[in-house]
Each structure stands twice: as structure tokens, then as C-alpha cells.
Amino acid sequence: MSELTEKIKKIFTDEKLDILIGYEKGSLPLRGTPCFIESAEDADKLIFDSTCHNNLAKYLTDQKKTEVDARKIGIVVKGCDARAVVQLVVEKQFERENIVIIGVPCKGVIDPSKLRAKLRDKEISDFRFDGNKIIVSGENFQETFDKNELLSDGCLSCKYPNAPQYDYFIGDPAEPIASKDEYADIDEFEKKPPDERWEYFEKEYGKCIRCYACRNACPMCYCEQCFVDCSMPQWIGKGGNLSDKMIFHIVRAMHLAGRCVDCGACAAACPLNIDVRLLGKRIEREVAERFDFTAGMDFETPPALATFREDDKQEFIM
Amino acid sequence: MSDFEPKIMTFLCNWCSYAGADLAGVSRIQYPPNTRVIRVPCSGRVDPLFILKCLQDGYDGVLVSGCHPGDCHYISGNYVARRKFAVLKKALEFMGMEPDRVQFSWVSAGEGEKFSQVISKVTETVKALGPAKKLVKRIGR
Amino acid sequence: MSVYRIKKDDLSLFLEKLREDFAVYAPVESDGITSFAELEPGQEPAFGILKTQKPPKEVFYPQNEIMFRFNEEGMTPELYDGKPIALFGVRPCDAKGFNIIERVFIDPKYEDPYWSARRKGSLVFALACNEPLLSCFCNWFGGGPFDKTGSDVLVIDTGEDYLFEPTNEGAEKLLSNIGGFEKAEKADIEKAGKLRKKAESSMGEPPKLDSVKETLDNSWxxxxxxxxxxxxxxxxVCTFSCPTCYCFDIQDETRRDKGTRVRLWDTCQFPLFTKEGSGHNPRKSQTSRLRQRFMHKFSYMVETLNEFGCVGCGRCVTLCPVNLDVRDFLEKIAAEKDK
Structure with missing residues (x-):
């Protein structure tokens, strides 16, 4: 029995949890998958490692919608997941005392869409971690990847690998990866001429098949009805028009302004590897630099776009 | 392009800019006829989606005008709107949209003269940019 | 039906000749996405890909398809009128999927003109899978890595050569018209047989699914x-990438005095799919929507088409953001029966 399962069993009993949301081994190599534990004995199947890329905070708002009772829910969180939980509490999506936050140290998670793009149909039957390397092998091949090649983009510049707020913390806090400057991609992208930038977004968002996996994987997207699902009035068309796809992605990014925790769930969920992170990251930067705000760090600070200061900069106003 | 007449959508706050437009009208102050007005209860009512929707429907520019800071009829609507628009403007600029197509201003009910100046300036800027191409929805691809 | 042999190096010549009369679609990778697209002159298909991210069903049944255009004067119907379509390098699971979808779009009483316009006169060249993947489970539903259902020609990669095994006379005639083939020898056929055995045995024993429908019907x-x-x-993700999901929505895209009517993929996984005009939604929870997906594939389609609505391609398994594996579900259902 690992330290994780042992401690979680104790927490489950001590806290009288009704349900615990954690990770178990998935059905494919290098894929952890969310699981719901309903009794302490069940906890044996829990795991936590770099294959656990999903942001479980997503399920807290889901639970809220299907259950009217005040069940006590435990949740295993990485740094980014914890920030999402905190942000959801700030946004009054559920009561703080009904949630038991169990932090685990995160060394970065593997983005399945990156794995897919790298390996295509070569199938992994085995893998192991070797320091900063991931060695994957299959029937007729073995490949060694630098861990950074497969980690989610957000992980590479992650400053908060451990939950900033928690009730329990299992293991020793992880060191931030920070192998890359947080805004390097953005600086690089901004050097391009505007038309080229627009073309890039048209190309990326043009691939969108409107499956809404990015939206649905995002813990901060919890609206009862999304604007894309409104039919009276129908805000945007569904017929695959490029302009509609663009608007979906811009508005999605805007709705996450000052709320996004850069967990990478959207990018990992996209079946077509669309770059859904770039715009969100630029918005996150604007919020950080203009309003000095980082989402999900504490339970008191209101979301950046739901508050104001009288002396906010207004250089853009005519 | 000199004969290009842009279409500009303006969202005017009921309590100030809309009254400012009225004042410009009753004072017979001249300004370009390129704007279409939608009256909103507050600049804070304007969702970024409205602005994008206008650009999608072929407007060449969008102006949102509200009360001066501190004058909001609802105390803080324009302050919150200011944050929202600051981010939207940066996001669109980052994506490669001409930033001058989306403009924001504060015009009070007493500023008929300023209203006409704002409209003239927006019209001029958008005219110089030419017809909008980005984000415009083309039916039937 | 005979089996024909062509050197691998000669395949591009064959495809060039095929292009004279057909619009040839094959797996390609572009912009980081693998899908079926029409081959440009001289373009080589990406045969290394087993599961394209986007399913080949979109060749016959595009995600968004303009049905007609309209303006104040009236309407102009729009139907595919290009060359007949040849799909080269479809995998046997996807080829079987066409047959299943087809029974929805073409039945004795009704024929969908949009599907037919692309599908009629088409040719499907299925490429046998020498090395099925961990996420493949075509053998659960009577298919297999060398299955010929739904294909006009089964193509087998034997290393240096491709073997072409036509399944109908039309296809055989076409092959002989194009030419460049030799008759396969006994050794070739034996080799193909070995490959087939190896591929099939690598997939393991499928679970017994005979009772699945009955169990599901009692498990509402x-x-x-x-x-x-x-x-x-x-x-x-699961429904859009599925070779047998066919549900669609119809929308008008209008602007002032003109517009288009578009048919687009819809999915039972969205709340809007069943939301009624009154605001009532009979499938309000995700539980009920997921139940619909599984019931449709493993109970209703068994009832209406007499076969499972799943071909075991495994796209939903690999692409699902949370690794919700349909095989786990089927195994759980099969186990329910034993309880």
C-alpha cells in the first residue's frame, strides 16, 4: 500500500467523506483516469503520477448540479487543480466546508494530445520514468523523450506545483519546474505582423469541430447554459463557419479572463491538438500585469474582472 | 477607398452617453452619420460577445460609451466594464485584429460637443482602416 | 475472385491511374491532424496511420454540408457532382462502419440524396491491419483486422508487395482495366494468411457479448x-469520431436576403440535442445522455439493424479526454448478467 492510499484511507474515515475524487490507472498506457471512491477500502486503486492530467475540480461543479444534498467531497489536487477549487469557492460554486482539499506534489503531467502527435499510431505497451526522461516502448520500437517534450505546456513554466490552499498535503512539496519563461511563447508570437497572427488563429480555430471538449474539460466552465447552446437568440451559428468558430474561442477565452489557472485541461482534451492555450495565456498575462492578480491563490481575493480599482489604468479609453 | 463609408455600431449608456447624443442632436451639433445606436442600461451591460457579434455581422467598427468614472448610475458598472474592455482590446490586438476597430469612451449627458467629437474621430479612424475583413461571417464559404 | 499482386513501388502509378476516373481519398497528415483527404497529384498517402483522428465517414457524410442556397428569388439545391469517390487505405473497421451508416441513409422506403450523391459509384479499398493496436477491438463485433465487410477491395501489405483482393466483379474488372497487376502466387497468399493469423491472435479472445442487449434492456x-x-x-469527441454515429441537425445560415441550409453533425451528448421548444429536456442529465449513446449502439441498433452499432475502431477510447473506455462498460454489462 502506498503512502497515498494509506493516508487517503485515514482521511476518508476521519473526515467522514461521502465521496473522494482521485485518479486510477487508465485503460491505455500513460493515461491516468478520474475515479470516484465511495468507501475507504476502495482507495487501494488510487494513484498519482505524471499520467494524471485531468483537472478533477471539474467534477465538483458537476456533483453540485446532480446532488442537492450537502455531501462531503474529498478531492486529490495538483497545484493547478487546487487553484481551480479555490477559484470556484471564491465564485461561490459550493461551500468551502463541504470540500476536503488533499494536495499532492506535482512534477508535471503528460499531455495526451502531445503524446498522440509525437507517436501517432505507434503504440506504447510499456513506459518508465528515468529522471527527466520518459522511455516508452512498444512492439517494434523504443523511444526516449525529454520529459519536457511531453508535459503539458502550462507545466513547463508552472510556478505552483503544490496546492496553495489545502486541508491535507501528502508527500514532500515538489519544486517548480520552470524550465521555460512563462511568457516566452507570447513574446515570440507578438513579434509577428498582425495579419500573420490572425492567420495563425484562423488556421488553429478553423480546425475546430465544435465538440466542446475544451469547454467541458475546463473546471471554470460551469454555466448552466453556455452561450453557444442558446437557441433563442442563437448567438452563433453551428454550421461550421470560420467566423463562428473564432467567436466561440475568443469568448471562451474572455470568459476565463482572471479565472484561468492554466491547468492545460482544454489543450489536453482537444482531439485535434488545437492551440487553445495561447490566447488564454495572453489574457492571463494582461490580468496579471494590469490588475496584479493570479487566479485561485486564496479564498478572499475576488476574481479580477468582477472587481475594480478606481485608479485602474485607462490609457485605451478615447 | 476615399468613398468608403464605414458602418459603426455604438453602444450608449442610457444615463450619460445616450443623453449626450441627444444633447448633440438638440444642440444641432454636426457629426458623421455612420453610426447606429443601441441604447444599453450601462456600459457594464455590454458583453464582449456583443462587440464580436457586430464585427461578425459586418460592422467596420464598434464604439462603447459610458459614464465617466465615478458617475455610474449603478455605482460601479463602468469600472467593471473598464477592466473587461481593457482585456478584450488587448486580446483582439494580440490576435491580429486592428485595435482601432473597437473603441471605448466616456461621454456624460452634458457633453454633446464631446459626443460629436468622439463620433467624428471614430469614423475617421475606421474609415482610414478600410472595410473590416477579419471575423466577418461569409455565408456559404 | 482472384488475388492480385502489385509491387509497392508501383502503387503510386496505380493511384495516379485511379485518379483519372475517381476522386481518390486517402489518409494524410496535415497541420498536425490525420484525416482522409483527396490526394493531390503525386501525394503519397500516410499508410502508417491506423486510426485517423477524424473518421473517414466525413468523406461521404461531411460534418457540415450545404443542402441548398436561397435568396429572395428561390432556392438552388446543392448536391455533390464531382468524380466518383475512391477511398484508399480505409481500415476494415471503418469500411464496416460505412455499411452500418448506409442502412440509415438508404432504406427501402427512403434514400438520402446527399449521402447517395457521394456514396453511389464509390470504391472502398480497405487496408488490412497487420498490427492492430491496444485500443482496437474490431473482433468483439464480428469484424477483424483482415475483414472484408464494406470494402470492394481488401489490400494486404506483405512487405515488398501489396495484394489486392477484390470482393465483387465490378472491382475486379476495374483492377484489370487499370492494369499493372500480376496474379498472386500461392506463396503470397500463404504469407497473407500468416499475417492474418498473427494479427488476429494479437487481439486476444473477445468477451461474449450475446447477452449484452438483453442485459441492457433490463438495466434502464x-x-x-x-x-x-x-x-x-x-x-x-466520442460521437464525432465514431464511424457509425450519424445524427445530424439542420440549420439555416442567413444574412440579409440570402442564406444556406446546412446539415451538420449533431450528438446525443449535448443537452441541446433533446431540448424541446417548451424548455423541457427529457435527457437532462449526462447520465441519461451517455445511457442513450450506449443503448443506441448496443441495444436499439441490434433491434433495428440486427447488428451492434460499434465496429471497434477504438477512436473514442484513444480520444476521450477522460479515458472513458467503452470496453470497460461492455465488460461490466457482460458481468452484470452473471450476477
Whole structure:
């Protein structure tokens, strides 16, 4: 029995949890998958490692919608997941005392869409971690990847690998990866001429098949009805028009302004590897630099776009 | 392009800019006829989606005008709107949209003269940019 | 039906000749996405890909298809009128999927003109899978890595050569018209047989699914559904990537005095799919929506088409953001029976 399962069993009993949301081994190599534990004995199947890329905070708002009772829910969180939980509490999506936050140290998670793009149909039957390397092998091949090649983009510049707020913390806090400057991609992208930038977004968002996996994987997207699902009035068309796809992605990014925790769930969920992170990251930067705000760090600070200061900069106003 | 007449959508706050437009009208102050007005209860009512929707429907520019800071009829609507628009403007600029197509201003009910100046300036800027191409929805691809 | 042989190096010549009369679609990778697209002159298909991210069903049944254009004067119908379509390098699972979807779009009483316009006169060259993947389970539903259902020609990669095994006379005639083939020798056929055996045995024994329909029909209110759907995000990845999902929506895209009517993929996983005009939604929870997907594939389609609505391509398994594996579900259902 690992330290994780042992401690979680104790927490489950001590806290009288009704349900615990954690990770178990998935059905494919290098894929952890969310699981719901309903009794302490069940906890044996829990795991936590770099294959656990999903942001479980997503399920807290889901639970809220299907259950009217005040069940006590435990949740295993990485740094980014914890920030999402905190942000959801700030946004009054559920009561703080009904949630038991169990932090685990995160060394970065593997983005399945990156794995897919790298390996295509070569199938992994085995893998192991070797320091900063991931060695994957299959029937007729073995490949060694630098861990950074497969980690989610957000992980590479992650400053908060451990939950900033928690009730329990299992293991020793992880060191931030920070192998890359947080805004390097953005600086690089901004050097391009505007038309080229627009073309890039048209190309990326043009691939969108409107499956809404990015939206649905995002813990901060919890609206009862999304604007894309409104039919009276129908805000945007569904017929695959490029302009509609663009608007979906811009508005999605805007709705996450000052709320996004850069967990990478959207990018990992996209079946077509669309770059859904770039715009969100630029918005996150604007919020950080203009309003000095980082989402999900504490339970008191209101979301950046739901508050104001009288002396906010207004250089853009005519 | 000199004969290009842009279409500009303006969202005017009921309590100030809309009254400012009225004042410009009753004072017979001249300004370009390129704007279409939608009256909103507050600049804070304007969702970024409205602005994008206008650009999608072929407007060449969008102006949102509200009360001066501190004058909001609802105390803080324009302050919150200011944050929202600051981010939207940066996001669109980052994506490669001409930033001058989306403009924001504060015009009070007493500023008929300023209203006409704002409209003239927006019209001029958008005219110089030419017809909008980005984000415009083309039916039937 | 005979089996024909062509050197691998000569395949591009064959495809060039095929292009004279057909619009040839094959797996390609572009912009980081693998899908079926029409080959440009001289373009080589990406045969290394087993599962394209986008399913080949979109060649016959595009995600968004303009049905007609309209303006104040009237309407102009729009139907595919290009060359007949040849799909080269479809995998046997996807080829079988065409047959299943076809029975929805073409039945004795009704024929869907949009599907037919692309599908009629088409040719499907299925490429046998020498090395099925971990996420493949075509053998669960009577298919297999060398299965010929739904294909006009089964193509087998034997190393240096491709073997072409036509399944109907039309296809055989076409091959002989194009030419460049030799008759396969006994050794070739033996080699193909070995490859087939190896591929089939690598997939393991499929579970018994005979009782699945009956168990499902008796499990409408089972707590199992809550457990299975707990991690489902309710996105459309599984249904959009599925070779046998065919549900669509029809929308008008209008602007002032003109517009188009578009047929587009829809999915039972979205709340809007069943939302009624009154605002009432009979499938309000994700549990009920996921139940619909599984019931449709493993019960209703068995009833209406007499076969499972799943070909075991495994796209939903690999692409699902939360790794919700349909095989786990089927195994759980099969186990329910034993209880």
C-alpha cells in the first residue's frame, strides 16, 4: 500500500467523506483516469503520477448540479487543480466546508494530445520514468523523450506545483519546474505582423469541430447554459463557419479572463491538438500585469474582472 | 477607398452617453452619420460577445460609451466594464485584429460637443482602416 | 475472385491511374491532424496511420454540408457532382462502419440524396491491419483486422508487395482495366494468411457479448449508469469520431436576403440535442445522455439493424479526454448478467 492510499484511507474515515475524487490507472498506457471512491477500502486503486492530467475540480461543479444534498467531497489536487477549487469557492460554486482539499506534489503531467502527435499510431505497451526522461516502448520500437517534450505546456513554466490552499498535503512539496519563461511563447508570437497572427488563429480555430471538449474539460466552465447552446437568440451559428468558430474561442477565452489557472485541461482534451492555450495565456498575462492578480491563490481575493480599482489604468479609453 | 463609408455600431449608456447624443442632436451639433445606436442600461451591460457579434455581422467598427468614472448610475458598472474592455482590446490586438476597430469612451449627458467629437474621430479612424475583413461571417464559404 | 499482386513501388502509378476516373481519398497528415483527404497529384498517402483522428465517414457524410442556397428569388439545391469517390487505405473497421451508416441513409422506403450523391459509384479499398493496436477491438463485433465487410477491395501489405483482393466483379474488372497487376502466387497468399493469423491472435479472445442487449434492456434504471457516466464530460469527441454515429441537425445560415441550409453533425451528448421548444429536456442529465449513446449502439441498433452499432475502431477510447473506455462498460454489462 502506498503512502497515498494509506493516508487517503485515514482521511476518508476521519473526515467522514461521502465521496473522494482521485485518479486510477487508465485503460491505455500513460493515461491516468478520474475515479470516484465511495468507501475507504476502495482507495487501494488510487494513484498519482505524471499520467494524471485531468483537472478533477471539474467534477465538483458537476456533483453540485446532480446532488442537492450537502455531501462531503474529498478531492486529490495538483497545484493547478487546487487553484481551480479555490477559484470556484471564491465564485461561490459550493461551500468551502463541504470540500476536503488533499494536495499532492506535482512534477508535471503528460499531455495526451502531445503524446498522440509525437507517436501517432505507434503504440506504447510499456513506459518508465528515468529522471527527466520518459522511455516508452512498444512492439517494434523504443523511444526516449525529454520529459519536457511531453508535459503539458502550462507545466513547463508552472510556478505552483503544490496546492496553495489545502486541508491535507501528502508527500514532500515538489519544486517548480520552470524550465521555460512563462511568457516566452507570447513574446515570440507578438513579434509577428498582425495579419500573420490572425492567420495563425484562423488556421488553429478553423480546425475546430465544435465538440466542446475544451469547454467541458475546463473546471471554470460551469454555466448552466453556455452561450453557444442558446437557441433563442442563437448567438452563433453551428454550421461550421470560420467566423463562428473564432467567436466561440475568443469568448471562451474572455470568459476565463482572471479565472484561468492554466491547468492545460482544454489543450489536453482537444482531439485535434488545437492551440487553445495561447490566447488564454495572453489574457492571463494582461490580468496579471494590469490588475496584479493570479487566479485561485486564496479564498478572499475576488476574481479580477468582477472587481475594480478606481485608479485602474485607462490609457485605451478615447 | 476615399468613398468608403464605414458602418459603426455604438453602444450608449442610457444615463450619460445616450443623453449626450441627444444633447448633440438638440444642440444641432454636426457629426458623421455612420453610426447606429443601441441604447444599453450601462456600459457594464455590454458583453464582449456583443462587440464580436457586430464585427461578425459586418460592422467596420464598434464604439462603447459610458459614464465617466465615478458617475455610474449603478455605482460601479463602468469600472467593471473598464477592466473587461481593457482585456478584450488587448486580446483582439494580440490576435491580429486592428485595435482601432473597437473603441471605448466616456461621454456624460452634458457633453454633446464631446459626443460629436468622439463620433467624428471614430469614423475617421475606421474609415482610414478600410472595410473590416477579419471575423466577418461569409455565408456559404 | 482472384488475388492480385502489385509491387509497392508501383502503387503510386496505380493511384495516379485511379485518379483519372475517381476522386481518390486517402489518409494524410496535415497541420498536425490525420484525416482522409483527396490526394493531390503525386501525394503519397500516410499508410502508417491506423486510426485517423477524424473518421473517414466525413468523406461521404461531411460534418457540415450545404443542402441548398436561397435568396429572395428561390432556392438552388446543392448536391455533390464531382468524380466518383475512391477511398484508399480505409481500415476494415471503418469500411464496416460505412455499411452500418448506409442502412440509415438508404432504406427501402427512403434514400438520402446527399449521402447517395457521394456514396453511389464509390470504391472502398480497405487496408488490412497487420498490427492492430491496444485500443482496437474490431473482433468483439464480428469484424477483424483482415475483414472484408464494406470494402470492394481488401489490400494486404506483405512487405515488398501489396495484394489486392477484390470482393465483387465490378472491382475486379476495374483492377484489370487499370492494369499493372500480376496474379498472386500461392506463396503470397500463404504469407497473407500468416499475417492474418498473427494479427488476429494479437487481439486476444473477445468477451461474449450475446447477452449484452438483453442485459441492457433490463438495466434502464440500474445504478450502473451513474457509476459509468460519473467521469463523462459530456463533450462530443466520442460521437464525432465514431464511424457509425450519424445524427445530424439542420440549420439555416442567413444574412440579409440570402442564406444556406446546412446539415451538420449533431450528438446525443449535448443537452441541446433533446431540448424541446417548451424548455423541457427529457435527457437532462449526462447520465441519461451517455445511457442513450450506449443503448443506441448496443441495444436499439441490434433491434433495428440486427447488428451492434460499434465496429471497434477504438477512436473514442484513444480520444476521450477522460479515458472513458467503452470496453470497460461492455465488460461490466457482460458481468452484470452473471450476477
Amino acid at each position: 434504471n440500474s445504478p450502473l449508469w451513474d457509476r459509468i457516466s460519473a467521469k463523462c464530460l459530456g463533450c462530443a
